[in-house]
Amino acid sequence: MNDAPRTYDVVVIGAGPVGENLAERTRAAGLSTVVVESELVGGECSYWACMPSKALLRPVAARADARRLPGLAAAAAGPLDSAEVLARRDEFTSHWKDDGQVQWLDSATIDLVRGRGRLDGPRQVVVDTPDGGTVRLAARHAVAVCTGTTAALPDLAGLADVKPWTSREATSARQVPESLVVVGGGVVAVEMATAWQALGARVTVLVRGGELLGRMEPFAGEMVADGLREAGVELRFGVSVASVVREGRQVRVGLDDGGELTADEILFAVGREPHTADLGLDTVGLTPGDWLEVDDTCQVTAVPDGWLYAAGDVNHRALLTHQGKYQGRMAGAAIAARATGRPVDNSPWGAHVATADHAAVPQVVFTDPEVGSVGLTAQEAERSGRRVRAVDYDLANVAGASLYGDGYRGRARMVVDLDREVLVGVTFVGPGVSELVHSATVAVVGEVPVSRLWHAVPSYPTISEVWLRLLETYRG
Known part of the structure; x- marks a missing residue:
């Protein structure tokens, strides 16, 4: 030394x-x-989080889009090639080098x-x-x-012997398990349930509370739950894991309601x-x-x-x-x-202060349907003491959404601060909505008056036309 x-x-x-x-x-x-x-x-993003998880999820979304389109639906009816999906995932992580x-x-x-x-x-x-x-x-x-x-893990007797998955194992596993139990109802839980179900696993999701994506608008979790069920995922709400033990190649999971189930692997996605x-x-x-x-x-x-x-x-x-x-x-x-002895710039244009994470954090959940949001939910805005109005629109009624295929289901919400007439939150749910999030982020961070947003003309026919429909709904 x-x-x-x-x-x-x-x-x-x-x-x-x-x-x-x-x-x-x-x-x-x-x-x-x-x-x-x-x-x-x-770091984590490159090898065990953002990049590998999205490499696993992109084929799922592409197949789902294709299945909604006449002319492609039949060709996309078959299963994903799991070996090729995992190989592409490995390329995204540079084979963990x-x-x-x-x-x-x-x-x-x-x-x-x-x-x-x-x-x-x-x-x-x-x-x-x-x-x-x-x-x-x-x-x-x-x-x-x-x-x-x-990854946070619960205090369960014998958990280490079970060798549970965390987000790392869920994004780097070398083969598809026949069955998987996912514990949690947040982003990691729903994204990994989406990916591994599509790759061929039988997936059961256990949620302690009564909803998915509890920090987002309630309709977001509801629509993601519908999508997971339609894909074949079993959702169980209001249950917690009371015990786990590995018996051979299977994990036996005891529930606090007295129930029990077994699976090849168990993923805990219960926080960080x-x-x-x-x-x-x-x-x-x-x-x-x-x-x-x-x-x-x-x-x-x-x-x-x-x-x-x-x-x-x-x-x-x-x-x-x-x-x-x-x-x-x-x-x-x-x-x-x-x-270097220079002052820290605290002005609104400051390049030295991180203010964007106070009330304008954008996020995308890459499930089917996708969820994109920025800023406050309607409930959060009300709790903060603001006088707000939530304006909703059915995305299926937007011409650009119809191009995504038959049976498009989606919803948009903007939360308007009525005293300032600016947006404090926006949420989109539906196929292809991830690319709408930055426009919403600019509107929220920039505190663009609703009256000015009228003059930001969306291209036709794109999903972005939902902005016009939301503003029309607000105007009444």
């Missing part, structure tokens, strides 16, 4: 998309930057230290390397924690926990395992002198890759400004 630390302007712990974006901003500003990574450069991402770090002149990094006092990081050695790093200006989250338990938080006065509370520049508020930052899922503001990358860009710019 060499006691002399390597000194950089900025040390970033975590080389996922958040850490990469943050490091790129600080390095572009002329600050020497090193990234520490214990697994693969590119990070050579390309490492080359990008090299091209940006960002140093990489492989190993498990942890804080060791103010501005100090210790890295346990794969060869058993130790590297000490020191930061002149900032340490940024971009370690993300890990901050990846901070072994991060050395206690050496800087914080509690291991906690979320890291930050201000709008992603500076950790509980640590004096302003040297510690936390961007992405680890700060619990918005657990989505695109929001984390945005935070990384803002945090990197703020670190660079402070390091």
Whole structure:
């Protein structure tokens, strides 16, 4: 062990998309930057989340679209080729090798230290390397924690022996199980139920509450539930797992209502926990395992002198890759400004403050039907004290939707702040709606008056014409 630390302007712990974006901003500003990574450069999104999951789901959506179109329906009636789908998934993950991402770090002149990094006092990081050695790093200006989250698992006796799936196993499994139990009703649960049912598994979803996608508009969960049932997924609401045991190749699942079922695999998709338990938080006065509370520049508020930052899922503001990358860009710019003695720009046009994750977070759920949303639900808006009106429209009545084929089912909702006459939330459900989300995001973030949206003319015939129909409905 060499006691002399390597000194950089900025040390970033975590080389996922958040850490990469943050490091790129600080390095572009002329600050020497090193990234520490214990697994693969590119992080959860590249290898176990966004990219592999969407590679699994895209064939499902394409087949569903084809089955609704006369002239293609018969050709698309057969099953998916699971081997080809999984092979394409493997290509999207670069076969779980990070050579390309490492080359990008090299091209940006960002140093990489492989190993498990942890804080060791103010501005100090210790890295346990794969060869058993130790590297000490020191930061002149900032340490940024971009370690993300890990899957939460329930406290069930013998669960480790069962070897349950989490989101990682669900996106990287090498073969299709004959049967799969999915525990949870959120995004991971419904997306993975969609994918593995389409690939040939018999899927049962167990939901503790009474709805799917409980943080979105109620109709979104209802329509996704209908789609899952039509695909052959069994949904059970109001039940929890009381026990699990693996017997040979099968998992026996006991339920709190006295019921029981068996499956080849069980996936727990019941939430996320901050990846901070072994991060050395206690050496800087914080509690291991906690979320890291930050201000709008992603500076950790509980640590004096302003040297510690936390961007992405680890700060619990918005657990989505695109929001984390945005935070990384803002945090990197703020670190660079402070390091060079420039003021942090807090204006509405500020390039150093992350404000988009307060009330205008966009999200897409890649099920059949798709769900896209941004901002507040009608219920959330009312709870916030706003005087609002929810305006709904049946997407099947939009000419562009009819081009998607027979039996199109969808729904759109915009939530209008009646005092300011701006949108505070928008939700779309239906095939092809994911590409509508950014226009809704611009409307919400930009606080575009409803009167001005009249003059944003949608192209005909596209699904975007739903904007006109929503505005007509609002006007009455």
